[in-house]
Amino acid sequence: MRAKQLLLTVLVLLVCSSLMFAGTVSGRVTYTGTPVKAKPIDMSKEPSCAKQHATPVTTETVVTGPNNGLENVVVYISSGAPDDSQVPSQAVTFEQKGCQYIPHVLVMHTNQELKIVNDDQTSHNIHPLAKVNREWNKSQPPGTPPIVDKYEKPEFISVKCNVHPWMHGEFAVLTTNHYDVSKGGGDFKLPNLPPGKYTITAWHEDYGTQTADVTITGNETKEQNFTFKAKAY
Amino acid sequence: MAKLFAITLVVIAIVSAIPILRHTWAAPEDISTHGALIDEQMSETMAEAGISFLAAQFILAFFVWKFSNPGPDAKIKRFPGGAKGLVIAALLVVGIEVMALGIFGVKAWANVYLTPPSADALPIQVQAGQFAFYFRYPGPDGKFGGLHPELINEGTQNIFGLDPEHDVAARDDIVTAELAIPVNKEVHLLMHSKDVGHSFFVRELRVQQDFVPGLDVSLHFTATKVGKYEIVCTQLCGLGHYNMKAYLEVMSQPDFDNWLKQQAGQ
Numbered sequence: 001m002r003a004k005q006l007l008l009t010v011l012v013l014l015v016c017s018s019l020m021f022a023g024t025v026s027g028r029v030t031y032t033g034t035p036v037k038a039k040p041i042d043m044s045k046e047p048s049c050a051k052q053h054a055t056p057v058t059t060e061t062v063v064t065g066p067n068n069g070l071e072n073v074v075v076y077i078s079s080g081a082p083d084d085s086q087v088p089s090q091a092v093t094f095e096q097k098g099c100q101y102i103p104h105v106l107v108m109h110t111n112q113e114l115k116i117v118n119d120d121q122t123s124h125n126i127h128p129l130a131k132v133n134r135e136w137n138k139s140q141p142p143g144t145p146p147i148v149d150k151y152e153k154p155e156f157i158s159v160k161c162n163v164h165p166w167m168h169g170e171f172a173v174l175t176t177n178h179y180d181v182s183k184g185g186g187d188f189k190l191p192n193l194p195p196g197k198y199t200i201t202a203w204h205e206d207y208g209t210q211t212a213d214v215t216i217t218g219n220e221t222k223e224q225n226f227t228f229k230a231k232a233y
Numbered sequence: 234m235a236k237l238f239a240i241t242l243v244v245i246a247i248v249s250a251i252p253i254l255r256h257t258w259a260a261p262e263d264i265s266t267h268g269a270l271i272d273e274q275m276s277e278t279m280a281e282a283g284i285s286f287l288a289a290q291f292i293l294a295f296f297v298w299k300f301s302n303p304g305p306d307a308k309i310k311r312f313p314g315g316a317k318g319l320v321i322a323a324l325l326v327v328g329i330e331v332m333a334l335g336i337f338g339v340k341a342w343a344n345v346y347l348t349p350p351s352a353d354a355l356p357i358q359v360q361a362g363q364f365a366f367y368f369r370y371p372g373p374d375g376k377f378g379g380l381h382p383e384l385i386n387e388g389t390q391n392i393f394g395l396d397p398e399h400d401v402a403a404r405d406d407i408v409t410a411e412l413a414i415p416v417n418k419e420v421h422l423l424m425h426s427k428d429v430g431h432s433f434f435v436r437e438l439r440v441q442q443d444f445v446p447g448l449d450v451s452l453h454f455t456a457t458k459v460g461k462y463e464i465v466c467t468q469l470c471g472l473g474h475y476n477m478k479a480y481l482e483v484m485s486q487p488d489f490d491n492w493l494k495q496q497a498g499q
Contacts, residue, residue, distance in 0.1 A: 039390045040499050042410035045365050045479055061389045125472060139472060160387065163473040165365050168388025206389075233398035 069186030101169030235301030362427030364473030378403020
């Protein structure tokens with residue numbers, strides 16, 4: 001009885017300690033140089049969308065924030081994460097609204113359910129340009145139910161609309177749940193990391209990929225910044 | 234029964250001619266300098282075809298009325314000259330009609346396609362792609378930058394595949410989704426397709442031109458009235474063909490200059 005209690009206590013302590021010791025990697029993604037000026041998008045051929053924007057929307061390939069922050073960079077653990085095989089049960093949603101894709105970059109786990117919703121008064125035909133996964137495109141008239149699908153292999157997939165040439169988005173299909181997308185001043189945060197050695201990857205759709213190695217020993221917050229070189233054209 | 238059929242024929246022929254004669258569905262106002270000849274050609278064709286149509290229906294009705302229910306002794310009448318005569322007569326009548334229309338129409342065609350654009354026509358490039366029209370103006374340097382299809386990226390709005398990094402002439406090119414032109418000034422369109430067949434049609438301009446993939450098509454015209462007109466694709470090009478359109482804005486010269494400056498600034 002005593003031995004059993006002792007064993008149980010030791011086990012609980014071990015589990016608790018690994019839970020208690022969960023570190024965070026956080027930082028900023030910034031750029032150097034002068035990025036291309038964001039160009040306005042003329043939606044006059046689709047009046048139902050054009051009228052939803054008081055001022056024309058701009059291209060989202062390079063979105064910058066205050067203090068040289070770079071947004072829409074996917075920052076994720078590319079190796080070392082312990083619970084990578086867990087597929088979240090809830091779906092992620094990709095919205096077509098005002099003839100734009102929201103969010104511009106959508107991250108999901110392999111085999112996680114992806115729901116594509118059309119909130120516009122016009123038909124869209126979403127065409128994710130997958131090269132590793134299966135490439136498909138589907139028409140979606142207004143008022144029809146969401147398209148539900150999933151991707152089995154990790155890949156960064158460019159997404160376009162076959163009807164509206166200016167619509168552009170990205171799918172980031174990862175094998176980890178430890179990810180963030182940089183926002184605002186380029187800030188990102190990766191919490192809940194048990195002690196260990198990690199490789200962190202930062203991916204931008206135009207500026208490429210960078211990696212960094214980080215070691216977590218307890219519940220500290222490690223700072224890791226990424227700087228990308230902006231392209232003038 | 235046969236007489237009823239004959240009457241029905243005449244009634245249908247007259248009823249279908251009435252909206253044409255009354256110009257119930259008239260074409261919208263012509264805003265081009267070359268359109269008058271085209272409209273004339275259309276009217277002549279309609280008149281010739283219309284008269285032939287009515288004549289044919291009335292003659293048919295007459296024969297049905299007169300020669301239906303023949304008695305047992307009635308002889309079968311034959312067309313004078315037999316089958317040969319019939320074929321020759323048909324060739325002559327239809328042939329002359331079609332030739333006449335063709336000869337009268339040559340002038341309208343030549344006016345649009347066989348006269349070169351004037352030297353100071355405003356050049357504008359048009360790219361038709363599934364499912365939108367985009368337009369390019371040469372900018373202050375007056376030169377179009379080169380086209381590099383492998384660089385086309387609609388997500389970053391590089392519609393034409395320009396290479397401003399290495400191609401200086403491309404840096405000031407102005408790309409728009411709307412075709413704005415100054416009124417009373419000749420415009421020279423340089424048209425190509427990005428992918429499949431499309432067609433550029435503006436009713437009021439009396440301009441309709443197919444884009445054939447691989448061909449660079451040249452078209453020139455002058456618009457005579459300020460306003461906003463629809464450009465629609467009239468060659469089935471895929472699932473978004475129904476939605477493929479752009480707008481033509483005919484403006485005064487000062488308005489056009491302002492518009493172009495504004496587009497360049499973006």
